[in-house]
Amino acid sequence: MVVGAGPAGCAISLLLARADIPVTLLEAEPRLSSPFRGEALMPSGFEALEQLGFPCLPATVPQRRLKGWRVLVEGHPLLEVPEPIGPGPACTLVAQEELLATLLAQASESSCFERRQGVRVTGLRRKGDRIGGVTLGDGESLAADLVVACDGRASLLREEAGLPLQLAPPQHEVLWFLLAAEAVAEIREWLGGTFLTVLGAGNGFALFETAADQNLRLGWLCRPGDGLDLSPGEWLEHLAQTCAAPLAPWLRQLPTSALQGPLRLPIQVGLAKRWHQNGFLLLGDGAHPLSPVRAQGLNMALRDAVVAAEELLPALRQGGGPALDAALPGIERRRQPELHRIQALQAAESSSGELLRSQGWLRQLLAAQPSLFRPLMTQIWLGRQRQLRQGLPLGSSPGVP
Numbered sequence: 001m002v003v004g005a006g007p008a009g010c011a012i013s014l015l016l017a018r019a020d021i022p023v024t025l026l027e028a029e030p031r032l033s034s035p036f037r038g039e040a041l042m043p044s045g046f047e048a049l050e051q052l053g054f055p056c057l058p059a060t061v062p063q064r065r066l067k068g069w070r071v072l073v074e075g076h077p078l079l080e081v082p083e084p085i086g087p088g089p090a091c092t093l094v095a096q097e098e099l100l101a102t103l104l105a106q107a108s109e110s111s112c113f114e115r116r117q118g119v120r121v122t123g124l125r126r127k128g129d130r131i132g133g134v135t136l137g138d139g140e141s142l143a144a145d146l147v148v149a150c151d152g153r154a155s156l157l158r159e160e161a162g163l164p165l166q167l168a169p170p171q172h173e174v175l176w177f178l179l180a181a182e183a184v185a186e187i188r189e190w191l192g193g194t195f196l197t198v199l200g201a202g203n204g205f206a207l208f209e210t211a212a213d214q215n216l217r218l219g220w221l222c223r224p225g226d227g228l229d230l231s232p233g234e235w236l237e238h239l240a241q242t243c244a245a246p247l248a249p250w251l252r253q254l255p256t257s258a259l260q261g262p263l264r265l266p267i268q269v270g271l272a273k274r275w276h277q278n279g280f281l282l283l284g285d286g287a288h289p290l291s292p293v294r295a296q297g298l299n300m301a302l303r304d305a306v307v308a309a310e311e312l313l314p315a316l317r318q319g320g321g322p323a324l325d326a327a328l329p330g331i332e333r334r335r336q337p338e339l340h341r342i343q344a345l346q347a348a349e350s351s352s353g354e355l356l357r358s359q360g361w362l363r364q365l366l367a368a369q370p371s372l373f374r375p376l377m378t379q380i381w382l383g384r385q386r387q388l389r390q391g392l393p394l395g396s397s398p399g400v401p
């Protein structure tokens with residue numbers, strides 16, 4: 001049984017169903033859509049998708065290849081790096097809802113797969129020293145040989161199973177906005193398909209074109225709990241003050257109706273020391289809520305599922321029980337090193353951004369002499385990106401049928 005139809009839950013459901021293992025997927029929300037979920041696929045995510053049976057992204061999934069990365073400091077370009085960086089495909093933005101629907105459509109081809117949408121799991125049921133299923137909001141109780149909890153960063157089932165998160169110190173939060181396509185043609189053309197980071201006047205934001213349409217997504221960085229309670233017009237002015245021409249005047253000219261949001265994403269970064277109990281496995285954000293820095297969440301969730309399937313399938317074919325429980329520690333052992341590495345790289349990236357954001361003298365210095373500092377900054381940045389994009393080798397495995 002799988003709880004949660006995000007990337008981790010859909011991917012593990014597909015891999016199990018394809019191997020003729022009976023699997024029921026339970027999802028609380030009536031639809032796969034959500035206001036916004038991570039949508040950047042890195043080479044590490046493409047590698048996982050290939051293992052899921054998609055050597056390339058299906059054309060039915062709206063997608064947008066990034067053209068490159070740009071960082072503006074006090075209006076001056078500090079960094080401009082084209083995609084792809086290093087080996088593998090370019091970072092690509094995908095519409096998560098359609099990607100998940102594609103995975104589930106494949107899973108549905110197996111008669112072993114059952115999907116129950118709009119069903120909230122409220123607890124775990126126990127059988128002796130094992131977790132033996134779940135309870136639902138309406139009191140129904142479902143038995144299972146294994147509960148795979150893919151219920152996201154606020155995982156109820158992680159709590160219920162008594163698997164605490166080791167939390168990293170609080171990091172910044174992100175306020176997400178959408179800029180309506182019809183109002184931002186000039187900005188979109190100027191962006192040219194790049195992912196832009198703007199640092200200035202003690203603030204910072206990221207701006208990029210979404211995968212599914214021509215809207216622009218804007219992520220405003222702020223400290224935890226920063227209570228900026230601004231009207232859309234005040235927000236546009238605040239954003240404009242953080243950047244320079246040509247972006248600043250374009251933002252000031254936008255009609256306030258073009259700005260939607262903000263949607264606050266509180267960033268809780270952590271790693272569960274233990275991902276399993278007998279009869280229970282935690283995957284995805286539930287096991288390792290990540291920072292949004294360089295969009296790793298979708299990629300790591302897919303990679304968790306690939307490794308979990310590789311470890312679980314032999315035991316499931318033997319009928320579950322003790323063999324199944326014995327397979328669980330191997331999943332955590334194989335996934336922990338990559339998650340530790342990714343979280344450390346994200347923290348380093350976040351600290352550099354915070355330093356630039358908070359130290360006006362440093363921004364002025366870099367902005368005054370961009371050609372002097374650009375090669376060094378580019379080198380440091382690229383060193384981190386390559387590791388963030390590729391992940392660690394998924395490790396030796398018997399292969400997923």
Ligand SMILES: Cc1cc2nc3c(=O)[nH]c(=O)nc-3n(C[C@H](O)[C@H](O)[C@H](O)COP(=O)(O)OP(=O)(O)OC[C@H]3O[C@@H](n4cnc5c(N)ncnc54)[C@H](O)[C@@H]3O)c2cc1C
Pocket residue numbers: 003004005006007008009026027028029036037038039040119120121122150151152153156263264265283284285286290291292294295296297298299301
């Ligand atoms: C607003 C927002 C913005 C984000 N931005 C980024 C980003 O820019 N870059 C990035 O990499 N990542 C981002 N993320 C995180 C990224 O989306 C996740 O890392 C990724 O989706 C993790 O996948 P998952 O399958 O583990 O969990 P999720 O995608 O969170 O899926 C969990 C699923 O479980 C369901 N569920 C929860 N509880 C229950 C229950 N009790 N019963 C049944 N179903 C339940 C939920 O409805 C949900 O569908 C963002 C997340 C949010 C919420």
